[in-house]
Amino acid sequence: xxxxxxxxxxxxxxxxxxxxxxxxxxxxxxxxxxxxxxxxxxxxxxxxxxxxxxxxxxxxxxxxxxxxxxxxxxxxxxxxxxxxxxxxxxxxxxxxxxxxxxxxxxxxxxxxxxxxxxxxxxxxxxxxxxxxxxxxxxxxxxxxxxxxxxxxxxxxxxxxxxxxxxxxxxxxxxxxxxxxxxxxxxxxxxxxxxxxxxxxxxxxxxxxxxxxxxxxxxxxxxxxxxxxxxxxxxxxxxxxxxxxxxxxxxxxxxxxxxxxxxxxxxxxxxxxxxxxxxxxxxxxx
Numbered sequence: 001x002x003x004x005x006x007x008x009x010x011x012x013x014x015x016x017x018x019x020x021x022x023x024x025x026x027x028x029x030x031x032x033x034x035x036x037x038x039x040x041x042x043x044x045x046x047x048x049x050x051x052x053x054x055x056x057x058x059x060x061x062x063x064x065x066x067x068x069x070x071x072x073x074x075x076x077x078x079x080x081x082x083x084x085x086x087x088x089x090x091x092x093x094x095x096x097x098x099x100x101x102x103x104x105x106x107x108x109x110x111x112x113x114x115x116x117x118x119x120x121x122x123x124x125x126x127x128x129x130x131x132x133x134x135x136x137x138x139x140x141x142x143x144x145x146x147x148x149x150x151x152x153x154x155x156x157x158x159x160x161x162x163x164x165x166x167x168x169x170x171x172x173x174x175x176x177x178x179x180x181x182x183x184x185x186x187x188x189x190x191x192x193x194x195x196x197x198x199x200x201x202x203x204x205x206x207x208x209x210x211x212x213x214x215x216x217x218x219x220x221x222x223x224x225x226x227x228x229x230x231x232x233x234x235x236x237x238x239x240x241x242x243x244x245x246x247x248x249x250x251x252x253x254x255x256x257x258x259x260x261x262x263x264x265x266x267x268x269x270x271x272x273x274x275x276x277x278x279x280x281x282x283x284x285x
Contacts, residue, residue, distance in 0.1 A: 010055040011149055011208045012215055019228055027119035029056040031231050038232035045199055045237060049155030050229035051218050054196075054203075055211070058122035059148050062129070063112040064139035071105065071113060074132060076256055076277075078266040082107050087176045087194060090264055091256050092117075092125060097273035097280070098252035099259065101125050102244060104194060106178060114190075114205075116150075118246045149211035153218060153226070154201035154237075161222040162202060165214075166191070170202060184217045186210045196234060198241030257281055 008029045016023060021032035032053065034041060044050050062071065071079045077090035084107050092100040101121040106114040117125050122145055133139050153162050159170045165184040168191060173179055178192035183204065190205035206214055218226060235245070244250050249259060255273075256265050257280040265277060 008056070008146075010053055011211050012053045012055070015212065015215060016053065016228070021228070021230060024231075026231055027056050029119065031056060032228070034230040034232045035228050038230065038236060041227065041229040041233035042236050042240075044227050045155045045197055045229060045233065047156070049153060049158040049161060049201070049222060049226045050233070051215070051222075051226055052152040052154065052229050052231075052234055053149070053215070054152050054234075055149040056119040057150050058115075058117035058119055058125065058143075058145045059150070059205070060115040060117060060122075060125065060129075061112065061142040061144055062115060062139065063109075063142075064136065065111055066136050067111050067113060067139050070133065070136055070139055072269060073271055074129065075103075075105070076261075076265040076271060078269055079105065079107075079113075080269075081266075084109060085177055085179065087178060087192060089176070091250075091261065092128065093256070093271075093273055094128070094252055095273055097255040097257075097276040099246070099250045099254055099256060100128055100252060102246055102250055102261075106190070106192070108180075119145075120247065147208060149206055149208050151204045151206070151211065151215060151218075152195055152197070152201065152234075153204070154195050154197040154199045155226075156200055157222075157225050158199075158201040161226055162218065164221050165217055173202070184214045186214065189214075196243060197237040198243070199237070255280060257284060 007025050016032045021035045023030050024033045075090040077088050082088045087104050087106045091102050101117050104116045163170050168179050168181045173193040175193050180190050183189040192203045194203050195201045
């Protein structure tokens with residue numbers, strides 16, 4: 001059992017308590033399991049909108065002249081296919097082709113990337129990356145996980161209400177694209193058309209000192225049409241869509257081929273364990 005003294009809290013911990021959330025330990029953090037009931041929250045996201053605090057997720061910055069080349073070798077997807085302002089779902093794999101983590105990579109600048117990784121895998125990811133980064137003197141890995149928060153506003157009404165807090169035309173942000181601008185009066189907020197629920201929505205990356213304002217503003221502007229949701233409904237929503245969960249569907253003993261994630265493997269490029277995955281794919285077909 002994890003020592004309670006080592007369980008982290010997101011910046012919004014007290015907000016969750018005030019809203020009556022049932023808190024549990026999840027991925028090393030105190031997280032809201034549910035506020036009302038997981039079924040009510042699930043259906044509210046499908047029919048209206050919900051807001052999730054997912055600040056436990058890891059947020060790593062990788063930058064440097066050869067950072068793109070480096071990511072290209074360590075992951076299965078083709079980072080060359082995205083431009084600045086786009087994101088990509090991919091896998092970080094080991095020498096045997098097993099999945100170290102599944103992650104989303106945001107291209108901030110030509111030589112600067114934001115890696116959103118699973119909370120339980122932060123240290124493992126950092127070690128794997130740093131073990132290989134030694135070959136590149138111009139690449140730097142920075143862990144900003146505890147400096148930034150992440151909110152997910154999901155559901156068919158999410159953009160309607162979120163739009164009231166920004167001048168950025170949210171409906172023009174394409175899927176797996178993002179913009180950095182002002183939101184709720186706060187500058188330099190990353191607004192991404194991504195999510196883990198399968199419903200329309202956005203994810204917001206903001207510095208810790210500003211996340212409470214955004215959280216409160218969203219709930220206020222949405223009133224009865226946006227409710228806070230916990231990880232139980234987030235899990236049922238992703239299950240309904242067939243999205244993978246690391247630790248259940250994915251692990252270091254499972255390759256992307258075995259996990260039916262062949263669509264994020266680009267064999268035309270060079271990457272770790274390419275030959276192993278090619279043989280698996282050939283056998284499967």
